[in-house]
Structures are given as C-alpha cells and as structure tokens.
Amino acid sequence: QVQLVESGGESVQSGGSLRLSCQASGFTFTAYSKAWFRQAPGKQREGVAWINRVGTINYSDSVKGRFTISQDNAKNTLFLQMNSLKPEDTAIYYCAADSDITSGLRRGSYGYWGRGTQVTVSS
Numbered sequence: 545q546v547q548l549v550e551s552g553g554e555s556v557q558s559g560g561s562l563r564l565s566c567q568a569s570g571f572t573f574t575a576y577s578k579a580w581f582r583q584a585p586g587k588q589r590e591g592v593a594w595i596n597r598v599g600t601i602n603y604s605d606s607v608k609g610r611f612t613i614s615q616d617n618a619k620n621t622l623f624l625q626m627n628s629l630k631p632e633d634t635a636i637y638y639c640a641a642d643s644d645i646t647s648g649l650r651r652g653s654y655g656y657w658g659r660g661t662q663v664t665v666s667s
Contacts, residue, residue: 553661591649
C-alpha cells in the first residue's frame with residue numbers, strides 16, 4: 545500500500561534552515577504528483593510546494609524564494625529545503641501524493657498523506 549513517511553522537522557531559530565524528507569513506497573514514485581502541505585495550530589492545512597510527473601513545480605506565495613521542492617527518484621524520496629525560516633512557518637508539515645497530474649496545491653486533490661513532521665521556528 546502507499547506509504548509516505550516524513551522526517552527532518554525540528555526546532556530552529558528564525559533565519560535558520562531545515563530540510564524535510566518524505567520517504568515514499570507502494571506506488572510508482574515518478575508517475576505521481578507530490579506536494580508538501582503544512583498546518584499551523586488553529587489554521588487550515590495549506591499547500592506550500594508541488595511537483596508533478598513532468599517536472600512542473602509551484603510554490604505558495606508565502607514560501608516562494610525561500611523553499612525548494614526536489615526529489616530523488618532513485619531513492620523514492622521527496623525533499624523540502626526551507627531557508628530563511630520565520631516564526632510563521634511553524635506548523636506540522638505533511639507530504640502528499642496523488643496520480644492526478646493537475647493536483648497542484650489543492651488539499652482535496654491528494655489521496656495519500658503522511659503523518660507529518662513538526663517544524664517550530666522561534667524568534
């Protein structure tokens with residue numbers, strides 16, 4: 545079955561960097577759209593970065609220029625490099641996947657989710 549396991553979340557100071565990883569299994573990694581979402585306390589889950597099987601990449605305005613999504617196809621792993629972190633980036637970060645090439649940053653477009661990893665940015 546499809547499994548997505550996130551790692552790499554931790555507590556960092558404002559201005560710092562983190563790299564999140566998502567180990568995927570149970571599906572053809574290169575054929576699926578993958579994305580990173582986040583959910584802060586009391587807020588809805590929001591999409592931050594997306595990549596599809598033809599290499600289309602998109603970011604939310606709130607992270608554009610600071611976050612980079614990438615993948616290692618040989619290791620079935622999705623990454624999110626996060627630089628210049630701000631306290632408002634504090635959230636649980638989730639990896640998501642779906643066979644829909646047009647999934648984008650729409651939460652409802654993803655059928656598979658990981659359990660998340662906590663990122664805390666202190667000022």
